Amino acid sequence: MRSFYLASLLLMTGAVSAQVPGFMGKRFSLFVDANATPAFFIQNDHNQVIAAGESARTYNSNRLAFTFRPQVTAEYLVGRNLSLGFSYSRISVGTQGARGASTDKNYALDDDVVRGKSLGLELKFFRFKKSASIAPIGFYRTVSVYLTQTNAYDNRGSKAKLFVNDFVYPVVSYGMGRQTMIAKSLLLKTGVEVGWAFTPGNWLREGPDDWNVQEFSGYNVHQSLAGDYAVTLHVALGYTLF
């Protein structure tokens, strides 16, 4: 099956090559993306607590803080205004304890770290006709699908998974932004992406009092994952290789 997909991709790119200029003929770009998610959507003071102790904990949200999800994306222009991208990213977010909530369950005060990875497939449509330039420079819109694989850990450095089976959820997203070339072949991508993680939505309707310790920890994973993909600001550096 893998060979089939590879052959299809090669056939597709070969068939459309006549209409694809790229940058000086280069159609393959590699991006390193910070993927900043505003802490506004996902509060992450847990890691500070692990590192500096309880005194570091603050319930005053730092709305300027960001959570990062480093990502590497390989993109290939398959048409004059369409590129196909494959991405790999590392997920590492803290979960939010139930402090301040009316619960008498001790475990509800516990925070975890959700760690894992995701693989993504991205279709990027360059807005060639409307106020754009020649891809890979110009304004774009993206439609992406990610497959995330995560688990919960006590802290950032811990290797012991809290769940036997990893959480595997798909995410779909829509993004827009622009790419400029700040030096020859060096691209700067800026944009925003909104996504939806297909996790169970219990955390939207229920509270810590409804859950046992496993459920509490699991739903925290769901909540963190959804928050991590809800709104992402893209700031990426790319290089057109060939």
Next chain:
Amino acid sequence: MESTFSIDDFLASGSVLFNDAVSVYLDEVLKEILKTQPDLKKKVRVYAVKSASVNAFTTNSGLIFVNLGLLSRLDNEAQLAFVLSHEVVHYQKKHVINAYVTNIDIEQGRGDYRKLSVSEKGFAKSTYSKEKESEADLSGAAIYQKSDYAKDSVENIFDILKMADHPLSWGAFPKDRFESGRYVFPDSFTTIDVKPFAVDEDYDDSSSSHPNIKKRREAVRDKFKGISGGVDFRISETRFQSIRKIARYELCRQFLLEHRYAESLALATSLQGENPGSSYLRETVAKACYGLARQGLKDEVNLDEEEWVGEAVRIFNFVKQQSDYELSVLALRQLARCQEATPNNAEISLMTKDLIKAFSEKHDSLTLNFVRLANGQPIDHLKYPYTQYAFADLKNPAAFFDVLDKNVVPTKKVDTRPKTKKERKEQRKLEAEREKVLAKQRRKEKRKPLNVNKVVVVNPLYKKIDKRKSQRVRHVEAEKVLIAIDEKINDAAGKLGMATEIINPNTITNTQVSQMQSNSVLSDWIDEQMRSRDKTISPIYNEMVALADKHKTDHFMWMGGISVKTKRYLKGFYIGTAIIVPTLTPWCAYYVFTADAATLYFALVFNVRTQELELLDVRPMAMKDNGALLQSNIYYTLFNLKN
């Protein structure tokens, strides 16, 4: 600095003649009048300009430009000497730079110009300019008086200036030169009362840059009172006549390029009086008639009756009295006669075919409207009966009629009988199917690769404008882009395996005379193309084909870009947003600290042999320009040419 860059642009435009016979002669006359002031002579240079406008002008850097339009009207070298004396004063007294500064003061309402209304500002500028022109006249007269040129020749220069807006022609209009055999125009075409010249010298000059002719004439007359002597020619009368002849012949071409066909016709027919066998003049007349006929077929012949006075009014009447049908026949006849003289002239051949096509699109049954043999029987019921004989007395009428028959657009047969509902439905269906086939053909045509392997890039243009700054046009930054643009074009072409030649006046050196000549012809051609609303055959088609042969490609590209930066508004809104939603701080900071920018890239690629615009690449981009963006766009244009 702005004026320096504007002068550079002008020098690179291809209109200025460097080191040619005319400019060399002008410089010798300048040297003659400044022979007592060698230091001043070292600071000024004079060049001829290919322009029909009756004018001469000076820059603050000491460059004097004399238009061929003025040169072609002068009677002698002495008059040229006075013109140059006048222009030298503009430089000597720094009139150009002072006028520039004063005009800014007036515009911005500084000092004495405070509280002026718009019309008062216009008046103030005009008054200041007139003062400087009067000063140049009087001080120029002082320089001139020191020379050995005839003192009584000066006043005639004002007669020439007085006639500046009128077409240049002399002698009686030779209507019979366009006739032969039974092809004879109605008398009404040229029988007209010729009114004497009656140009008012004392016109209202309140909004003019110069005082009126009467004031200038009287002031200069006073200056020369009691002074006489001198000669009309100091360098050489023969050379003056030769230079003026060059100017007049070139002017015929300029008029054609500017689509001033009647003026070209008037001047060429006047020159034919002196040189009836000239093939250049014969072709100029044919091309002028072709231009008038094409304009006539579109009802676009636009002549200002007031400009045509004296004997020239006969030419005006000759053109104005003819219908588009008659003008087309006249033009075809002139073209046919040229073709007989030079059978391989591609330009004339294309004009003939093009005119037949346009003519037959408007007038049906064209092939039946002409007598084909010298002794052929007359055709009845024609609206313009005399036109049927236009081609009968050609040396080889059969050859002309062969071209006519092959290029006539078939008359559309219109079925006027009433149709049934079923027939109408059937017809609509057929039309829809036809349209579908045509659309498919168009798509196929569009997709057809151009397969261009070599392109000549002509005079790349780049402008940077920053509306936030007082000096909005950023000449220095734009020039940097232009100097580096050759490398970008070559890089892109190299990647695509294309060959390029770049005619970039910004990088041309004095030794590249051939490049400068190419640039001049190409500038003339593209200017002419831009004037044409419809595709017509260029009057310098043959020159362009010669260039295509020289550069070994038919494809010439005009390209460039314009980048504009403007101030962003609503900065307070972005600052407020960042305070309320700190998460958005990076986004807000970007908007607060950067300018709003837009860039326009364009490229036009013509096949000069077919005169088709084969590629039009115009892209407005809502982004700041940079080297990579320009590089990317150049590559894309060349990519489209290659694929």
